[in-house]
Amino acid sequence: MLYNSPALASKVNTNIKYIKYFIWLYLVLLIFEGALRKWIAPQLSAPLLVIRDPLIIGIFLLAYKNNLFPKDIFTRSIILLGFVSFLGGLFTVITADSSLTVTLFGLRTNFLHLPLIFLIPKVFNIEDVKKIGWWLLVLAIPMTILMVIQFNSPSDAFINTVAGGEGKQIDSAMGKIRPPGTFSFITGAVQYFALVTSFVLYGLIQSKTYPTWLLTATGLSLVVAVVSSGSRSAIASIATVIISLFVAMLSRPQLAIKSYRLLVVIIIVSVGLRFVPSFNEAVEILDTRIDSANTAEARSGGPLGRFLASFSEPFQNLDAVPFLGHGLGMGTNAGSALIIGKAEFLLAEGEWARIILESGFLLGLLFIVWRIALMCWMGKVCVECAAKGNILPLLLFGSSALLILNGQFGQPTTLGFTVFGSGICLAACRTNIPKYAK
Structure with a gap:
């Protein structure tokens, strides 16, 4: 962009800085809003659920004012689809049992945050992403310590309460809960450590941005956190990032030669795990949790079948789904809380099923196709970057790809990590993004 007036150019640059600060604040709230809802202000748990919404609206208004709001095909199409879906939701409000409040929440859930994916690379570059990575790596250490404390605490201890200050976290096995760290539930910790894994691998294999001591300490924390989590999803999320690393090595085989730091850190971490209190117990509990879950799901084909x-x-049974669905937002936990007074899955637990049942086959399918297209396009861009020597985007893509595909947007933390992770993924390869997406 060119500005004839130096004063105008200075003002725009200042506004860009504010947008960057607000995006950083988005990340801070994403990581710590669970702590606010559980421990600091549990009486405000419900409004804190959408604490990032006013912030993101402000970001978009500031971006639009400075001609920075994304105009790419993905942003334009999701805004159009959101508008049409909202009209469909209004129709169900008139003709069915849905409500305007639930419809507005559904609009917010499916569409409000998504343009941020394409705004982040307009104001961030790879150096900004590396700074984000540094803080995520540092924070992983106290986050793990907190999770270990939660793991070793009774399930009804204050530190293991859920949002609202009442109740306990999800059970794991042998009387233990799945420790969520600062997040409301374990899903947040799973998604956070997937991002951390991306930066650990990047620092060990390609970049010298992060000191070896930090990568070693974070690597040790990462293993302890995953084992203590009692979550199969944690293992799967780390596995997808590792798979993306193998894809990067196929795109650029010489990366394998630079893997010696990774091997050294693996050896150090393996030795260090022997000195971590209750680590063996956590391994036993995780094994028990995996065995019991696999047994329960054996008839449905196990984890892969599920x-x-x-x-x-x-x-399935599409003939029973109304053309415009049952109502935008009805499939979210927050929507059910507004309708029946308690959070549960009124329509379906799976994300794709929720989308179809809420919006109907046509609009729901269009939204699903949009998410598939975004994932495929991002994957292509990231592989191209890896082939040119920059593997960070592909590693970040590994942490967010499945969230883009079928992550449960009805969970605000999952929505936040999908948007933020995808945004910094594109920011890490900005110079390689096709012109229409700049």
Whole structure:
């Protein structure tokens, strides 16, 4: 952009700085809003659920004012789809049992945050992403300590309360809960440590941005956090990042030669784990949790069968789904709380099924296709970057790809990590993004 007036150019640059600060604040709130809802202000748990919404609206208004709001095909199409879906939701308000409040929440859930994916790379570059990575790596250490304390505490201890200050966290096995760290539930910790894994691998294999001591300490914390989590999703999320690393090495085989730092850190971490209190107990509990879950899901094909079923389930019994669905927002936990007074899955637990049942086959399918297209396009861009020597985007893509595909947007933390992770993924490869997406 060119500005004839130096004063105008200075004002725009200042506004860009504010946008960057607000995006940083978005990340801070994403990580710590669970702590606010559980421990600091549990009486405000419900409004804190959407604490990032006013912030993101302000970011968009400031971006629009300075001609920075994204105009790419993905942003334009999701805004159009959001508008049409809202009209469909209004129709269900008039003709069915939905409500305007629930419809507005559904609009916010499916569409409000998504343009931030394409705004972040307009104001951030790879150096900004590296700074974000540094803070995520540092924070992983106290986050793990907190999770270990939660793991070793009774399930009804204050530190293990849920949002609102009442109740306890999700059970794991052998009387232990799944420790969520600062997040409301374990899903937040899972998604956070997937991002951390991306930066650990990047620092060990390609970049010298982060000191070896930090990468070693974070690597040790990462293993302890995953084992203590009692979550199969934690293992799967780390695995997808590791798979993205293998793809990067296939795109640029010489990276394998630079893996010696990774091997050294793996050896140090393996030795260090022997001195971590209760680590062996955590391993035993995780094994028990995995065995019991696999046994319970044996008839449905195990974890893989359950995963694949989430993609086929939405297209069963379509003749029973109204053309415009049952109502935008009805499938979210917050929507059910507004309708029946308690949080549960009124329509379906799976994300694709929720989308179809809320918006109907046509609009729901269009939203699903949009998410598939975004994932495929981002994957292509990131592989191209890896082939040119920059593997950070592909590693970050590994942490967010499945969230883009079928992450549960009804969970604000999952929505936040999908948007933020995808945004910094694109920011890490900004110079390689096609012109229409700049």
